[in-house]
Amino acid sequence: MVALFKASSACYIQSQHTTSTKRRRTHDVVRIRPPPPPRSSPLRIAEDMASKLGLEITIADLERLFRQAPGGHPPPPAADAGDHGGRPPVRVAYQGGRGSYCQEAAAKAFPPSSSWQQPPALIIPCSEMEEAFAALEDGAADRAVVPAENSVDGPVPRNLDLLLRHPRVCIVGELVLPVNHCLLSLPHAPRSALRRVVSHPQAISHCRDRLRALHLQVEEVASAADAARFVAENRIADTAVIGSQIAAHEFGLRVLENNFQDLAGNFNRFLQLGLAGSTGAVVSEPNLDDNDNNNHKTTVAFSLERGVSDLFRAMWIFESRGVRVARVDHRPNRSKPVRVEEREEAGEIARFDYVFVLDLDGNASDTNVEAALARLKEIAGFARVLGSYTCTSSLA
Template identity: 60%
Template sequence: MAIGTLSPTSPVAASGSAAGSRKPRKIYVRANLKQHRKGKEDNCTLSSSTMHRAEVLASRLGLDIAVAELERLFSQPGADPPDYGLDSGHRRPIRVAYQGVRGSYCHEAATTSFPSAAAVEAFPSGFWMEDAFSTLESGSADRAIIPAENSLDGPIDRNLDLLLRHPAVRITGELVVPVNHCLLAAPGVGISDLRRIVSHPQALGHCERRLQSLDLEVEEVADAAEAARAVAEDRIRDTAVIGSRIAAKEFGLRVMEQSFHDEGGNYNRFLQLGVGDGPLYCGENRKTTVAFSLEKGVSGLFRALWVFESRGIRVTKVDHRPNRANPVRLVNRAGGGELAQMDYVFVVDVEGSELDRRVAAAVAGLDEISGFVRVLGSYACTCGA
């Protein structure tokens, strides 16, 4: 795990909304932006596209951190900048926790999630993904980035378990980015110089046919970016790494081949995390993630999904995890006796904000048939370049 300190390009953008600095404010961003427009018609044109960009930015960063970018969006040259009532004593860089070292896909997601940052400085703070959650809860970081799923390999169950285990941590945004596995080596190294290729097991699986065609030794490593750094620092000439373009740039490696993977359609989905309720918004391109257990077990899942469907709310994803609070359910058998069944927590993504009346009503309806219900986050959906 690493903590990246992201220094915004404008000093106003460094206003902190981190845990411990002050309580996050629940606001309606759209209403606030319209209020800002009032009386500024001569200086600002607020298109629907600009409004959407501002909402997405504020959903990612929290309103205060997004101020500098909002000024860029709404202010014309020579116009007085809007007064957001910021306390200069709260101005500091955004601190983002992510797993691995600089050059990792998580590092790339962190910099993409916070595009106003001028730089990322990483500090080693542990190997386990749970460090991201504890770092947030302790107030040492303002945001965290964790991988949630891969389009070819499916969800990362361990990270979903961590979300369920840490109720203070909420999803504040998501980022879906294409995966471009590159074959990286030290400068001046050719294919004929290589003896082995190393990478994370998932990346090796994505490049299996290409690896077989090269007939080189293949070795699994826990962190491809760390392996790339070792190849660069130790000037290892017989080893190539399957990694990201950002790793090549970070460590000065040569990109021997881009798109080294076997097939396209490979995307990573990352979740942006924060502590507390944070700002809430209405608008388009929203998603809400809800976790719940069912009093009647799996047999009640259809009824639970109907709670959303009957209100015209589209369910876009359904996951399930073991219910650690009640892992086994004893069910009466028709012929007598009891049958042990595994019990689960279901996690669904639905379209719409939790401020949407239909979504709020669906969550309330779900509570009537569930052992527990918890909204894990309501946030904007964003795709990276």
Template identity: 35%
Template structure:
């Protein structure tokens, strides 16, 4: 029997107070049991070994871009995307109780999650020295050192919030994926989204042909991204004119506004299978 929603054990990467924990609580309610994991792969393994029921991990940020590691892990593990959740990131400058902002010498944080998103704001506050670390909250325990982290971290670790809403751009949103051992059963009576990944043979018109299988069936694509195939980064080809050529072999990540219960979407993927060298459905889930 599946656990009740409020009894779910949800794995995330990071220490208690991380934004991923906040995303897990938003996705599954504040009463879920969160399970901190040191690495992204540890969170995948926690679900696979039933230490946790599900996991919430970041996929992309509106400022920092895609989280490449998690896309690669999706291909290596047999977990399914069963939903996604978007969290507005509100960075805070945290320090020990009594520390004044004018006395701060440096700030520490995760390089992609924080520094890439509020570098100019930190400069305006007079904090010139930054150090990239994994444990941002632990760094804030040092004297005269601040951490760029969440307000939840301030509550959990009894730190002062010296500045709130640190950001260089007005919109800072991270999209998280919800992962489970078993896929959910898709329906057609509600708006579903399906995430897939595929690769193609090299040649003119191959990507056009792949995207056409959806366009001809009036299936809207909400995301199309490409990245080098990690296990086969280079492909060798002979152009019959010179020496062998080497070029990147790419994977394409695509989100469809369609349910896998829809015969139209099923036919599109069957069509794609006819010429794709690789195809995997990562999940079909309700649009949020």
């Protein structure tokens, strides 16, 4: 599959090919449009001017001046590598295809203007969750963005399983975004020409009431983003797609309606992942819009000698130290999926065994959190901090 997509002012061809023996895809990214001529960055121009005036001034000095100016922000980055001190772009793998909600999250997490020091992020689609993890492990990506939960449908447990299987991968950020299901159609087709609406079953289930009112045929497809591309490429005038805003942008479709979902409070939670101890090309984790709010979280996974019986005791370790447990999850303990318990009245009972995953409010380096984690490690069969990171909520 060859997918064409734009990353800011540069345009790339992305070619995915399946390596069947490994059962995952690798990516080759090829720049197909020459970069714009150099010297286009305001900072570079200012540096040139300073040099002509005989001033000893560096890019870093200029950036500081820009920041200190009233209402000053660092200037937007230009597209050529030279403008970023030769820095390579951050490569962000995301789970999903072009036009997917996860691409939208990756673009939100790594916006073009997030840091003037860095060229626009290179957003890399991965058809499977495993691919995004493999891209991190292989060094093909610096960051990955994967879906973690939908507030109406529940968690996507696969990423927790993969985090447990990839001990080098850790959570470096969390992003909570409102879902915006858009009703998309061909730009110039009359609305009266519509005969059907297609989308992924999850999106359809989110828009059931609104769809009923349309009195159109409703069909489920495996990928809303692929359906949007198909409608655009084949100029299909009688079919609308429930898809993301980024799908409209990517494929040139018209947004007939924004926020087409039935329920308020429909949010997606995404995790940003990275390799432990490696920042790759990431200068700093992005600070998102001023409208977004951040809080600090730590996620810890552990197993317990006596399974669920000891979960309350484990939670007590945190709660008794004033560390709030903000989430309690469990996944199968694949190394020992079932424990057999001898019960006086009932004989031998099979109990499923788990790896428990707690989200805690606070940084792993906070005194209370640190002390509680140390105590947990004393009673746990195994314990691993999956990440200590900032959670960013975008409420609108």
